[in-house]
Amino acid sequence: MTKETLESFAAKFVRESPYNYVSAEEALSPDMAGLRIYDEPIWGYADAHDPLFHELQKKGVVGPQFMLPEQWLPSARSVISFFLPFSDEVKKSNYEPGEKASTQWLHARIEGQRMVMMLCKFVSEALRAEGCECLTPCGDSRFRMVAEPRPELTGDWAGASYTSNWSERHVAYVSGLGTFALSKGMITEKGIAGRFGSVIVSCDFEPKVREYTGVYDYCIRCGACVKRCPVGAISLETGKNHAICSALLAKTHMKDAPYYGCGKCQTKVPCESRNPLRQKAQA
Ligand code: SF4
Numbered sequence: 001m002t003k004e005t006l007e008s009f010a011a012k013f014v015r016e017s018p019y020n021y022v023s024a025e026e027a028l029s030p031d032m033a034g035l036r037i038y039d040e041p042i043w044g045y046a047d048a049h050d051p052l053f054h055e056l057q058k059k060g061v062v063g064p065q066f067m068l069p070e071q072w073l074p075s076a077r078s079v080i081s082f083f084l085p086f087s088d089e090v091k092k093s094n095y096e097p098g099e100k101a102s103t104q105w106l107h108a109r110i111e112g113q114r115m116v117m118m119l120c121k122f123v124s125e126a127l128r129a130e131g132c133e134c135l136t137p138c139g140d141s142r143f144r145m146v147a148e149p150r151p152e153l154t155g156d157w158a159g160a161s162y163t164s165n166w167s168e169r170h171v172a173y174v175s176g177l178g179t180f181a182l183s184k185g186m187i188t189e190k191g192i193a194g195r196f197g198s199v200i201v202s203c204d205f206e207p208k209v210r211e212y213t214g215v216y217d218y219c220i221r222c223g224a225c226v227k228r229c230p231v232g233a234i235s236l237e238t239g240k241n242h243a244i245c246s247a248l249l250a251k252t253h254m255k256d257a258p259y260y261g262c263g264k265c266q267t268k269v270p271c272e273s274r275n276p277l278r279q280k281a282q283a
């Protein structure tokens, strides 16, 4: 299957899947029923043996606990990474300042993650039908993540915090989808507000050319996310403080469980829906 065919099938799936819409049964309020979560995805591709994956195993990048594509799937040849941008309705709903995320944003975080997994499943089934082996790390029993530092962690996980053994954002970087933001999200050509997913496959796809050399190339350091953060978790000097951000998310979870979220740093900012570097260059 060509990239074009896969992307076209997947775009149709995203447009039509009931999982891309909040159902009446799940809606947190009646007006949420029918909310469309995502626009169509954009795609990145990497050689599963790209040396950059080894770089991710370094301390200070993802860390030694990061598992290489071939450690997840021994027959790995390519990695497919996608970004699902949130719909305008989801993004605009979260423009209000303060600690309270919009109800649309909460849905996009929870039901939105389910849709990410459904798209991974769709891609895997389409490729398996052609004899390609596929594995979704975030849906695999070996997938593991840690939040705050835990002294009992040893070996590759010693000292690990706010990390995992497969980082969608770092994989998106390797796959040519974009670069990191001051707020530690990923800025793509469709912006930062959305979610990432990936599938490791045993078939060959031409890697996407990375149109950047630095890990923060697309962030224009405008400071808008610093001002938007309601708890001061982002600074132009020191970047993002994960512990402060995580504490706010935990607070929202206590109130709205199983829902939680914030996303103020991803909305009403120049990188929300586009690559601000290109906009700056055109100005
Ligand atoms: S709002 Fe500005 S500083 Fe913050 S991540 Fe986006 S481009 Fe970078």
Ligand code: SF4
Pocket (backbone or CB within 6 Å): 183, 228, 229, 230, 231, 232, 233, 234, 240, 244, 245, 246, 248, 262, 263, 264, 265, 266
């Ligand atoms: S850094 Fe965290 S707390 Fe601050 S705006 Fe972003 S998501 Fe919210």
